[in-house]
Structures are given as structure tokens and as C-alpha cells.
Amino acid sequence: MARVAKNCSTSLQNEHQWRDCARGPDIGQVLSPLVDFFELCSPRLNTDAVACNVVKGLPITWQPFKSIDDSMVRGSVVINRTTWFVMKDAANPASPVVMLADADLGLYLQRLWELRDRNLIYVLPTIVLLLFVLTAYMVYVVMRPIRLMEETLSTLDFKNIHEKTEIQTPYVEFQKLAKVYRDLLKRLDASYENAKRFASDAAHELRTPLSILRGNVERLIPEMPNGSSHQMYLQNLGDEVDRLILITEKLLMLSRADSNSLTLDIEQVDLSGLLNDLIEDAESFYTHIKFIKDIQEGVVWPCDRSLIEQLINNLYSNAIKYNFSHSGWIEFRLSATAQEVKLVVMNSSSDISANLSEKAFERFYRGDASRTRRSVDGLGLGLSICREIVHAHGGLITLETPSPYVVSLVVSLPTNL
Structure with missing residues (x-):
């Protein structure tokens, strides 16, 4: 005015x-x-x-x-x-x-307050929406380096850790953190290489003296009086030497798998015939176990015969060891499509661990609760070797427990390597 x-x-x-x-x-x-x-x-x-x-x-x-x-x-x-x-x-x-x-x-x-209220109805939601969009964009921008580092680190394992030491950092502020990760990966890679080298060297060095020891024990056994305690001791000693040789062989194989030096000798293998022969032999040895088979005929697959035979034998051996003492059963299923070959070994079992699916493929893990040789003979390396054989052929192996007293091992392999 x-x-x-x-x-x-x-x-x-x-x-x-x-x-x-x-x-x-x-x-x-x-x-x-x-x-x-x-x-x-x-x-x-x-x-x-x-x-x-x-x-x-x-x-x-x-x-x-x-x-x-x-x-x-x-x-x-x-x-x-x-x-x-x-x-x-x-x-x-x-x-x-x-x-x-x-x-x-x-x-x-x-009138001024009415205008204010009317504007707030439209303006306030718009402001809130814009703030939300701006906040989301800022979070996206700030978190982008973390996401890039996460993508790199999520693909790491001990087989490719030496190939993934470079981490993208679009902002200078994250370069120091990326350097810390790179240094950590290099130290882990060096430690793992030392562990692999030790396992491989130890397996190589132990094979010769163990073989000599086994030969000497086998020569001494006939020289002892038949049925004497000394002969029994030597026989037990020979069994333990055989066990050590088996451990060194398996450790050597796992060491080669870890270093990606497990070579494949590919040939056409009749998987259907291989499984049928195995079941026929098993039925004569384990009369207390019922063998069930659902095997597609004529499944021929290009693979390494010795490794696949070891895979099947390990699965079969596990199914025998952890089966019921009486009235147990084992089921073999084999099928093939244009995309994959699928092998399923299912067996009855007792005392299945709650975390068996997670730990079954760990090295030296024993499925039996006591994990002692008194209950189930074995080394705890069978399924670990199976996993490495399947991975070497580009496949996948999983363990399932469909019911409290049933264990199922499923092997999925690509039809063409």
C-alpha cells in the first residue's frame, strides 16, 4: 500500500x-x-x-x-x-x-492458502518423485565401482584367480581399494600355487618309496609261517601301504585337476554297455542288495574312458558303502538327448547328515557321522574326484536327498564336448 x-x-x-x-x-x-x-x-x-x-x-x-x-x-x-x-x-x-x-x-x-493447497497436491508429489529419481541416480553412480568390483570378484575361483587380477575402477577414489584387492588376489594365488605344488610334489615323491615298500612286504609274507602272527602283521602292513598308494594317486589326480592339467583322451564309449556289465558283476557279489536299472540302450558318448570308468566306479562304490546292511537297493538311470547325457545313481541309506548336499564333495569328508574307518572304509575323496572328472568333461554333478533314507547323485554331461 x-x-x-x-x-x-x-x-x-x-x-x-x-x-x-x-x-x-x-x-x-x-x-x-x-x-x-x-x-x-x-x-x-x-x-x-x-x-x-x-x-x-x-x-x-x-x-x-x-x-x-x-x-x-x-x-x-x-x-x-x-x-x-x-x-x-x-x-x-x-x-x-x-x-x-x-x-x-x-x-x-x-484464496492464497487455497492456491497453496491446490499447488501442493500436484507439486509435492512431483518434488518427491524427482528427489527419489535423483537419489536413485546418485546411488547408481556411487555404487557403480562397487558393482564392477563385485562382478569381477564373483567370477573368481582358484582356477582362474591369476587371470582376474585387474579390477575396473572408473573413479579415482576407488583405485586404492582396487589395489588392495589386487594385492590380496595375488597373495592368494601365490599361496594356492604353493599348496598345489606341495601336494603334487608330495604325491610324486611318495609313490616310489611306497611302491618299494609294498614290494618288500609282498616278498616277506611268503617267508613267514602260514597263519603266524608275523604273517598277519605283514599282511596288515601291506594293506596300509596299498591304502597310502591309493591316497597319493588320488591326491595327484586332484592336484592335476586344480592346476587345469587334467588331460582327456577322448574316444567313443558305450555307456549303456559299461553300466550293464557293472550291474551284472555287482549282482553276483552283493546278493543282499537289489539292483534296479533304467538304462537307455545304445548311449555312446565321446569321453575319456578311464576317467568315466573311475567316475562310475566311485558312484557305485559309495552307493554300496553307505547302503543298508540288509535289504538295500541301488538304482541306475541313464538317458541321452540331443543336448545332454544324464546319469543318476540312487540308493537307500541310513543316518543321512542334514548338510550332506553341501559338504558331500568336500575333500576328506566322510558321509558317516563318525567319519572313522571302523564304520565305512574309504578316504573321503571319491566324490571330490567325481566332481573334478565331471567338470573336466564340462558337466555338472549334484547330490540330492529325495527322502530321509534315499540319496541320489545326478550327473549331467553335454552331448558334444
Whole structure:
């Protein structure tokens, strides 16, 4: 009001000009519509408004409006129970008196709050959505290096750790962290290489002295009196030497598999005939076990014969060892499609561990709860070797427990290597 009264005193000859002048500086601003509620009282306009006529005869206590100009004065009057705010330029006697009713001011504020509420309905969700999008984008940008490192590290294993030492870091801030990971991978690779080399060297070095020891024991056994305690001791010693030789052979094979040096001699193998011969021989040795077969005829597959025979023998041996002492059963299934060859060896069993599916392929893990040779003979390396043989042929082996007393080993192999 003070600015209008001061700046538009030259436009008093025409009310439209005066209102254009009053509204001009506020166009586009929140207070611009308030000008429509102003009443202009000026002698030049011969204003007939009741409020203007009344205010002319009322004594008004004028006070300077120092925040605008010292020459501007303001006051208030009550007309017909309505409070009016008035303002004029005291330095100019011809200055108009600008009036604003308290009720009009309240109406204007009400409209202003309605406008605010209406805008909030549309603006606030938009702001929230934009903030959410911005936050998601910032998280994406910040987490991108972590995702790249995660993608690299998730593909690591001991067979390719030396090939994946480089980690992408698009931001300088993550280069130090990436360097720490690279150094860690190099140390792990070096440690693993030392462990593999030790296992391989130990297996190589033990084979010769163990073979010599076994030969000497075999020569001494006939020289002892038949049935004597000394002959029994030598026989037991020979059995233990054979066991050590078997362990070294299996460790050597696992060491070669770990170093990706397990070579395959590929030839066409009749898997159907191989399994049928195995079951025929097994039925004559283990009469207390029922053998069930569901073998597709004529399944010929290109593979390494010696390794596949070892795979089948290990699966068969495990099924025998961990079967029931009486009235047990073993089921063999073999099928082939254009995409894969599938072999399933299922057997009855007792005392199946709750975590057998997770730990069955760990080296030196024994499925029997006691893990002693008194209960089940074995080394705990059979399924580990099976897994390496299957992986060398590009396949997958899994252990399942369909019921509390049934164990199933499923081997899936690609039809074409």
C-alpha cells in the first residue's frame, strides 16, 4: 500500500491508469492480486465510495512508515464495524489515500492458502518423485565401482584367480581399494600355487618309496609261517601301504585337476554297455542288495574312458558303502538327448547328515557321522574326484536327498564336448 500510494500519485486522473500503475511492479508476484482489493480515495477522482466519504470526516492518527519512506504515513479506522488500513504520502497534499479492508485482506489470504493447497497436491508429489529419481541416480553412480568390483570378484575361483587380477575402477577414489584387492588376489594365488605344488610334489615323491615298500612286504609274507602272527602283521602292513598308494594317486589326480592339467583322451564309449556289465558283476557279489536299472540302450558318448570308468566306479562304490546292511537297493538311470547325457545313481541309506548336499564333495569328508574307518572304509575323496572328472568333461554333478533314507547323485554331461 505504501509503495502504491507513493509511486502512483501521478496517475490520479484515471482510476484504470492508477490501477495499472499499482499492479505493474507486482505482475507475476504473489501479492499482485491484492491490488484489486485496494480502494483509492482522491479529490481529483471525485470518489463516491462510502468508505472514502466516511474516512474524510474521521480523525486518523497518522504514523510514519519508516520501512518504506519517512514521508509515508499510515493509520487505521473502523467503519461499520470493519477495520480499514489507510496510507498516504504526507509530503504531497494531493496524494490519494489508499485503503484496504481487513475483511478483504482475510479473503485474499484465504484464496492464497487455497492456491497453496491446490499447488501442493500436484507439486509435492512431483518434488518427491524427482528427489527419489535423483537419489536413485546418485546411488547408481556411487555404487557403480562397487558393482564392477563385485562382478569381477564373483567370477573368481582358484582356477582362474591369476587371470582376474585387474579390477575396473572408473573413479579415482576407488583405485586404492582396487589395489588392495589386487594385492590380496595375488597373495592368494601365490599361496594356492604353493599348496598345489606341495601336494603334487608330495604325491610324486611318495609313490616310489611306497611302491618299494609294498614290494618288500609282498616278498616277506611268503617267508613267514602260514597263519603266524608275523604273517598277519605283514599282511596288515601291506594293506596300509596299498591304502597310502591309493591316497597319493588320488591326491595327484586332484592336484592335476586344480592346476587345469587334467588331460582327456577322448574316444567313443558305450555307456549303456559299461553300466550293464557293472550291474551284472555287482549282482553276483552283493546278493543282499537289489539292483534296479533304467538304462537307455545304445548311449555312446565321446569321453575319456578311464576317467568315466573311475567316475562310475566311485558312484557305485559309495552307493554300496553307505547302503543298508540288509535289504538295500541301488538304482541306475541313464538317458541321452540331443543336448545332454544324464546319469543318476540312487540308493537307500541310513543316518543321512542334514548338510550332506553341501559338504558331500568336500575333500576328506566322510558321509558317516563318525567319519572313522571302523564304520565305512574309504578316504573321503571319491566324490571330490567325481566332481573334478565331471567338470573336466564340462558337466555338472549334484547330490540330492529325495527322502530321509534315499540319496541320489545326478550327473549331467553335454552331448558334444
